[in-house]
Amino acid sequence: MPKICSLQEAVANNLHNGDAVAFEGFTHLIPHAAAHEAIRQGFKDLTLIRMTPDGIYDQMIGHGMVKKVIFSYAGNPGVGLLRRFRDAVENDYPHRIEIEEHSHAAMANAYEAGAAGxxxxxxxxxxxxxxxxxxxxxxxxxxxxxxxxxxxxxAVRPNVTFIHAQKANKKGDVLVEGIIGIQKEAVLAAKRAVVTVEEVVEDFEGVSVNACIIPSWTITNIAVVPGGAHPSYAQGYYARDNAAYLEWDKISSDRTLFENWIKDEVLSAAPEDFERRVAHLRAAK
Known part of the structure; x- marks a missing residue:
């Protein structure tokens, strides 16, 4: 059974300098809170893996944590460029990074191969x-x-995968509902897996027909972080924060604005802040 612990403990126990790490999510359930905790803990020389890198990889690259990115498509969803990513590739700022770009089909198949060993x-x-x-x-x-x-x-075989999901039950199984990308395969392919969830429940009820249940034996740690996918959305809990994605384009376009944002919104923040950020986006229960 995976240990339910704080996000700080889950990240510290499972992520190490030099690791290949996947923070996976597709359109929604993107593990922003987990990535911010990794930034706060100051990891270095990471190889980031993701089908669709967006703001969290832009932030980690801009903060100087990354040596390589293995990916397919990189962009600020619905807005445009990842400006910190582009600055690193074009200008070696804050340092040079290596990129390995693939198609979506290649990344999906690579994760599946990793999951199959x-x-x-x-x-x-x-x-x-x-x-x-x-x-x-x-x-x-x-x-x-x-x-x-x-x-x-x-094959893609991360040292550790982080995902966000709606629920975990008391047995340590995890429920993912809505658009499901490659989260299941990313967990199965990894040596260690951490899941942040909106809540822990006694058991799952009224599960939708397209839901995915990730069994407890595939997961190392679970951390309860309400709002942990913000500014992406969590179906049944809160909507996508479109304004935050637009704001990120402005912030990321300027090195000083970016550094000030990281200091104020990540380094000086805490996992609990994510619940406040989604208060105005909460779905009616």
Whole structure:
């Protein structure tokens, strides 16, 4: 059974300097609170993995925590660029980072391969793709049965994965409802997994037909952090904070504004602040 503990303890116990780490979420349930705790604890030389890096990776890159990013698509959702990410790539600020860019299909298959304990993912894709010119980890193999040429990429196997979810039960199982991206596979592929949740309940009731239940044996620690996905949304709990995404474009476009924001909104903040941030976005129960 995973240990239910504070977010500070969960991050300190599971994340280490130099780790390959995934903070996964797709459109909603993005683990912002967990990423902010990682920033507060000052980890360095991280390899960040994510299908769709957004603001939290922009913040971690801008704060100088990152040596490499393995990803597919990077942007401020619905707004535009990740400006701290771009500043690091184009200007080596605050230092140079390595990037390994893939398609969504490649990343999804790489996570699935990692979850299955396989060394690589093999799939149809990348025919004529420009990414093959800049990513040496995109290979091709010939099917021994059909002779078809297929794409191959290394399996993704993080040292630790962080996700956010709606609920955990007393047994340590986790319920994810709504849009489900690659969270399940990211947990299964990782050596350690931490889940932040909106609440812990006795057991799950009225579960929707597309829900995903991640069993307790796949999870290392659970931390209760209401609002922990803000400014993304958590279906059934609070809406997406569109204004925060627009504001991030302004903040991230200026190095001084960014550094002041990190100091005020992350380094001087606490996990409990996330509940306040979503108060005006709460769904009617």
């Amino acid at each position: 396989l060394p690589c993912a093999i799939f149809r894709g990348y025919l004529g793709a420009e990414l093959t010119r800049v990513n040496s980890n995109i290979k091709s193999v010939v099917c021994p049965f059909t002779g078809e040429t297929l794409a191959a990429v290394p």
